[in-house]
Amino acid sequence: MSQAISVEKVSKKFVLGALQRDTMLRERLISMLRAPFRGRSASPNVLWALRDVSFRVDAGEVVGIIGRNGAGKSTLLKVLSNITYPTSGEVHVSGRVASLLEVGTGFHEELTGRENIYLNGSILGMKHGEVAAKLDSIVEFAGVAQFLDTPIKRYSTGMRLRLGFAVAAHLDPDLLIVDEVLAVGDAGFQRKCLNAMDGLRSGGRTVLFVSHNMAAVENLCSRCIWIDAGHVVKDGAPREVIEAYMNTFANARDGMADLRSAKDRRGSGEIRYTGVEYLTTSSEPLQVVRSGDAFVIRFHYHANSPIAFPSFGFRLYTEFGTLVTDTSTWHHAIDIPLVPPGDGYIDLQIDFLNLLPAHYYFSLWITGAASPVHDNIEHCAQLEVALANVYSSGRMLDSRSGIVFFPQRWKVSEPVLAGASAKIEEA
């Protein structure tokens, strides 16, 4: 099989701080006048977005790239797309490359849908004749036929996305590089994107895509690369790589998950989650959580100052990134007038856990009344629902049976049962 991509010991350095200082010609001239023989002082603030990254991709492979925000995924895609250049190392990419780092790159508000299709197509590397030949199909895919001659400043966000993706979907490249386009748009749009990528895959094209949607990576990719802090951490079968990656989010499986040193945190920080604890309904520490259990999740927090009307909430995800539920005190219309400074906790009592055994992950958030987000941590704590005798049938169920279950009873009609017993008697 021929090679589509070869990346050899690629590193990319960003010098922070130096840019701000030197962006004015005036200052540069002044500093040259002051000390004409001194070179630019070396900046100590160096960020290695990529460090000694090497891998090869064969033609026809579909490779997912996963990792935390700021791990270097986007920089890698930009290096592969020739947009930015590595500080050291070699990159070879063969065949016609299409990079989709953003949907609708180069769209101009004042131009009509039709004009933007031609412009965007040309920017993505299509010939004029090619766009003309595919115009009808692009318009149909985007579903904007009625508004084709309307300036896109009148388009809704959704229409713009569809138009942008429609053009990109008609690119027909040998190698498609996609960055997180699945993060935007509604479910219908996302499904369309995935279908289009699946089409490329079955057409034998090489696809490289960055996503936080683990289910998409698992379903679409033949291979997965996990990048962290500019390094390739793991490269292999999607299921294994994703599992290894997700495991790093929750290192405290039992007792209490400590969140005080959690990374990737957003928000004002005035009030922060400090830990998650599982308790029995009588407030004893809970060792194992099983399907159907009643138990308490205790969220510990620390407030720096009095916080008025906060909402505490969380989203629960499967290990493949599917959202299971999103709930909060706000959803229950619970008003908390004031949280005093210091440590505290809030309990969520669950009367009947109807999740099937698997690993689940919390994304926690606290918002304020007027001010936006106080705290937001993605994938920070793990809820492990242990293998269980879910339907009291003696059969142990696990994640292969799905995500949820609910109280249920199968009824087999009398004639069938009667017929069966007759058969048995005959035999």
Add this chain to the structure above:
Amino acid sequence: MNSQWFTDFWRYRELLYFLAWRDVKVRYKQAALGASWAVIQPLLTMVIFTLFFGRLARVPSDGIPYPLFSFCALVPWTYFSSTLSQAGNSLVGNSSLITKVYFPRALLPAASVLSGLVDFLMGAVFLALMMIYYHVKPGWSFFLVPFFLGGMILLAFSVSMILAAMNVRYRDVKYALPFLIQIWLFVTPIIYPIAFLTPKMKRFLAFNPMAGFLEGFRSSLFNTGHMDWRLVGTSVIITIFLLITGATYFRRTERSFADIV
């Protein structure tokens, strides 16, 4: 500089056309007066110049009516100056393209150079009408006009590459640019004929390649009979030098555009 740079530029020529086309479309869509701006701007400047320099200061005009004399230079000058200010911002203004797609970066200043020609063409049509009005016939030297225009376009491209690339690195280029253009206007024989100057000043002016191209453009259009070939030659040499310098500087800096723009 290697041949890859030029072949890439050629391979992406269709995008160059589209970027220029976008510039033109957007410019006329947003303006209430649309395409007429291309004529209004040099026209009003001409009226002011005629009043102050032609009537009050009695600046000589090579035996051509002063309005025609100044307008003839203002049409290419307007092209040149607006191209520089457009192209100077072309990289910074298209940062979303630069950070998201690969294409030869020089296409962006080149597109500004190209799209300005539409305005220039409209100004030229108006210039032709004015020549009819003043009964000024072009002479045999008319066939030299494309040569001077070509020189000016090449000069615009060379300077544009330098300004655009510098603007990415040093954001105050944006503030220096209008000032540069204003000074450039006065050291170019637009308001006055080059014969108006003392020999010493003339020698100094020769360092401005626009002087040779505009003076040549005017002389060949009106067939004034005195073409200063030494001045024109100097302009051509300086333009070639600027083109090589500009392309080299651009080529050297373009790899970092996406990281700092």
